[in-house]
Amino acid sequence: MTQTLAAATMAAYRRAAGCIAVITLTNPPVNTLSYLLRESFYETFRRANADAEVKAIVICGADGKFCGGADIKEFAGKFSGPSLVALIDDVEQSKKPVVAAIEGMALGGGLELALGCHYRIAHTKAQVGFPEVTLGLLPAAGGSQRLPRLITLTSALELITTGRRISAPEALKLGIVDKVTDKNALDMAIDFARDIIGKPLESRRLSLRTTPCPPDVESFLDEALASIRKHSRGAIAPLACLQAVRASVYSTFDEGLKKEQELFKMLLTSGQARALQYSFFAQRATKKWSMPSGATWKNTSARPLRKAAVIGLGTMGRGITVALIKAGIPVIAVEMGLKQLEAGKTVIMSMLEKEFKKKQLTKAYREMAAFTLDLAKLQEVDLVVEAVFENMSLKKQIFQQLSSLCSADAILCTNTSTLDIDEIASVTTTPHLVVGMHFFAPAHVMKLLEVIYGPRTSPTAVATAMQLAQQMEKVGVVVGNCNGFVGNRMFKLYAEQAYFLLEEGAIPEQVDQVLEDFGFPMGIFKVSDLSGLDIEWKIRQEQGLTGPKQIPGGSFRHRAGGRYSPLLDILCERGYLGQKTGQGWYLYEKPGGRVPTFNLWLHKFLEEYRELHGIQKHYVGQDEILERCLYPLINMGFHILEERIAASPEDIDIIYVFGYSWPRHWGGPMFYASMVGLPRVLDKLNYYHEIHPDIPTLEPSSLLKKLVANGSPPIGTWGAFIKEHNSKL
Numbered sequence: 001m002t003q004t005l006a007a008a009t010m011a012a013y014r015r016a017a018g019c020i021a022v023i024t025l026t027n028p029p030v031n032t033l034s035y036l037l038r039e040s041f042y043e044t045f046r047r048a049n050a051d052a053e054v055k056a057i058v059i060c061g062a063d064g065k066f067c068g069g070a071d072i073k074e075f076a077g078k079f080s081g082p083s084l085v086a087l088i089d090d091v092e093q094s095k096k097p098v099v100a101a102i103e104g105m106a107l108g109g110g111l112e113l114a115l116g117c118h119y120r121i122a123h124t125k126a127q128v129g130f131p132e133v134t135l136g137l138l139p140a141a142g143g144s145q146r147l148p149r150l151i152t153l154t155s156a157l158e159l160i161t162t163g164r165r166i167s168a169p170e171a172l173k174l175g176i177v178d179k180v181t182d183k184n185a186l187d188m189a190i191d192f193a194r195d196i197i198g199k200p201l202e203s204r205r206l207s208l209r210t211t212p213c214p215p216d217v218e219s220f221l222d223e224a225l226a227s228i229r230k231h232s233r234g235a236i237a238p239l240a241c242l243q244a245v246r247a248s249v250y251s252t253f254d255e256g257l258k259k260e261q262e263l264f265k266m267l268l269t270s271g272q273a274r275a276l277q278y279s280f281f282a283q284r285a286t287k288k289w290s291m292p293s294g295a296t297w298k299n300t301s302a303r304p305l306r307k308a309a310v311i312g313l314g315t316m317g318r319g320i321t322v323a324l325i326k327a328g329i330p331v332i333a334v335e336m337g338l339k340q341l342e343a344g345k346t347v348i349m350s351m352l353e354k355e356f357k358k359k360q361l362t363k364a365y366r367e368m369a370a371f372t373l374d375l376a377k378l379q380e381v382d383l384v385v386e387a388v389f390e391n392m393s394l395k396k397q398i399f400q401q402l403s404s405l406c407s408a409d410a411i412l413c414t415n416t417s418t419l420d421i422d423e424i425a426s427v428t429t430t431p432h433l434v435v436g437m438h439f440f441a442p443a444h445v446m447k448l449l450e451v452i453y454g455p456r457t458s459p460t461a462v463a464t465a466m467q468l469a470q471q472m473e474k475v476g477v478v479v480g481n482c483n484g485f486v487g488n489r490m491f492k493l494y495a496e497q498a499y500f501l502l503e504e505g506a507i508p509e510q511v512d513q514v515l516e517d518f519g520f521p522m523g524i525f526k527v528s529d530l531s532g533l534d535i536e537w538k539i540r541q542e543q544g545l546t547g548p549k550q551i552p553g554g555s556f557r558h559r560a561g562g563r564y565s566p567l568l569d570i571l572c573e574r575g576y577l578g579q580k581t582g583q584g585w586y587l588y589e590k591p592g593g594r595v596p597t598f599n600l601w602l603h604k605f606l607e608e609y610r611e612l613h614g615i616q617k618h619y620v621g622q623d624e625i626l627e628r629c630l631y632p633l634i635n636m637g638f639h640i641l642e643e644r645i646a647a648s649p650e651d652i653d654i655i656y657v658f659g660y661s662w663p664r665h666w667g668g669p670m671f672y673a674s675m676v677g678l679p680r681v682l683d684k685l686n687y688y689h690e691i692h693p694d695i696p697t698l699e700p701s702s703l704l705k706k707l708v709a710n711g712s713p714p715i716g717t718w719g720a721f722i723k724e725h726n727s728k729l
């Protein structure tokens, strides 16, 4: 295997048009600049430079892809082989003109290499960019110094600090590439190289230029710094990127390179870079789903989807309809009454209109939605997504009808956020085709899709849902069936601890601030106000925790075998549902208002509540808030791994990053636990459980204990322990 790879990895050399050397970067699948490729490039480039018959050099990438950048896997080890900085310097200093022929992509180190070339010709469909910041790094092979010398400081700064990829036409407008073609970029580059033989190259060497600056560059950079600080949510790489670009303004090229290296080394050893690189690979790993039965892409095919249906056009159904249509699938949208149907239709059409304008979709897209009250119209659809109220008997009634109305091979999906997929499937004649597709609000925007299989769900149903996730450009994660699945089962504990903290003496502002400082875009109470407190209230009612169906046997603050906080129920009973009613955990200027302000009523109410229930108020510090909110959630993640509900810690982490806005630079809850140190998480859980023995979810999971007992192995090796752990159950 290594030999095959080694043989495939090289900078292939050939001659074209007599005097042009063509060097093809070859390292499948995306021609990363790995150690082997750098070594081969070093030799090949020298050979081309030394050959007197060669008058110009063209660099391209094999298989229509210029270069995906440095090999990210190499960042974890020691750097060896020729440095990319030196290779690019060789290219720029070459006395023969060097032209980059960019097809597919030139990303990171790939773009840096192209910037070292004297000219860049790109195919119109190619993309270029510096995604390093999304990996917790900065362009460290001269990219942070060359780009600002080539284009405006504003654009260079934006591209380097955000990692945004741009199309070749935009790159042409900005001045990053010299020509764009919709024909063969390599052929054009070869012709172009021939034409420029003998022309002076000094002005084309970016390292010899100075960075063009706006008039008041100092205040421009200060403003940029303030803006990055505000938006980076604690990520350090964007700030380091800014520092590097700043060096391109105030330093010589060589000094700038030195600064770039210093910053790169600092970032590389930071936990954030490790977390972000872990997240990059984790996202790709989730695509290769598997089920405990051994089903994977390798042995399962997805069904083709020609037409779909969505039932229930409330908050979720509307977004799901738009997401499906955006993916090119016509939808029959169903409601229970004319009024709801009309309301749903109006919103969906206006959402499609917006998408139409934004993405320049053709008019046909707007005509891909049909609206009806009649379930019988669903005979010909290949897939149905049910998104009616979160109520088991209603869902069962609908699935029973679907089972008799739809074709025998239609995939039947539910968007339930908590209910048992298998119980829903039990009323159908095709339980193997029932699968959970748990979208996140707003469904046409949020990237995550939890795909849930019950004990009878077939691999085909899972494969079709995963294929659909890709088609909708979402990140699908396959998980097992349990209450709340992965995301909401863990989230419940996060929210629960936040309510307990209020009971014990904290206030919403304090809790939210700590969570936002950690990197969440919004604290839990602001999120709750935004989504509406009644969502959780209804789930609690459905679970018999409160309301008319409350299961007898508990007490006011103890239900379902543990401590219970009725705070949310009390607010809902009073009609304080969050932003939509103008009051929730915070106060808003009017119903539908967006700006949270101090809620005096809530603060007085909390004091009275504590007094009434004899709760001793204590000072709740930052550490306690963070640990109490995050560690029980993480602990539940270990339970979920133990139960094989999630196939790997990567799956859990991706669910959290894409569905719950977990700060990406902390990797996800499971990676964060490994960064903090599993012994610390275990100790803290034990500590809090001792203080609060009536909160059973604080008791550390046996998998966590086992991992700590085994010396806290790295996250990549947990799989073996989980397997062993399960086999002894």
Ligand SMILES: CCCCCCCC(=O)CC(=O)SCCNC(=O)CCNC(=O)[C@H](O)C(C)(C)COP(=O)(O)OP(=O)(O)OC[C@H]1O[C@@H](n2cnc3c(N)ncnc32)[C@H](O)[C@@H]1OP(=O)(O)O
Pocket (backbone or CB within 6 Å): 029, 030, 032, 068, 069, 070, 071, 072, 073, 079, 083, 084, 085, 105, 107, 108, 109, 110, 112, 131, 132, 135, 137, 138, 139, 140, 141, 143, 281, 284, 285
């Ligand atoms: C003194 C020290 C000086 C050091 C100098 C530092 C130099 C720098 O400035 C640092 C860098 O270059 S960092 C790398 C920058 N490049 C990137 O971030 C591109 C990452 N890749 C992509 O976006 C997509 O894969 C891409 C758009 C390329 C392709 O997307 P696709 O959807 O077609 O394919 P994927 O499924 O994403 O990828 C296919 C397989 O390739 C693996 N892969 C991709 N890019 C990689 C990369 N840069 N390094 C390592 N592996 C990479 C990817 O994991 C996947 O693998 P499998 O899942 O096993 O198939």
Ligand SMILES: NC(=O)C1=CN([C@@H]2O[C@H](COP(=O)(O)OP(=O)(O)OC[C@H]3O[C@@H](n4cnc5c(N)ncnc54)[C@H](O)[C@@H]3O)[C@@H](O)[C@H]2O)C=CC1
Pocket (backbone or CB within 6 Å): 311, 312, 313, 314, 315, 316, 317, 334, 335, 336, 337, 340, 386, 387, 388, 389, 390, 391, 394, 398, 415, 416, 417, 418, 438, 439, 440, 441, 531, 535
């Ligand atoms: N709101 C959220 O943030 C999320 C909700 N979910 C789940 O999605 C489902 C829907 O939730 P929402 O959209 O928030 O509810 P919603 O209350 O906004 O909408 C439900 C819609 O279903 C319609 N409906 C009810 N019975 C029907 C029937 N027999 N036939 C056709 N339509 C019927 C209602 O008229 C209503 O328009 C629930 O299972 C919920 O748990 C999942 C993820 C997030």
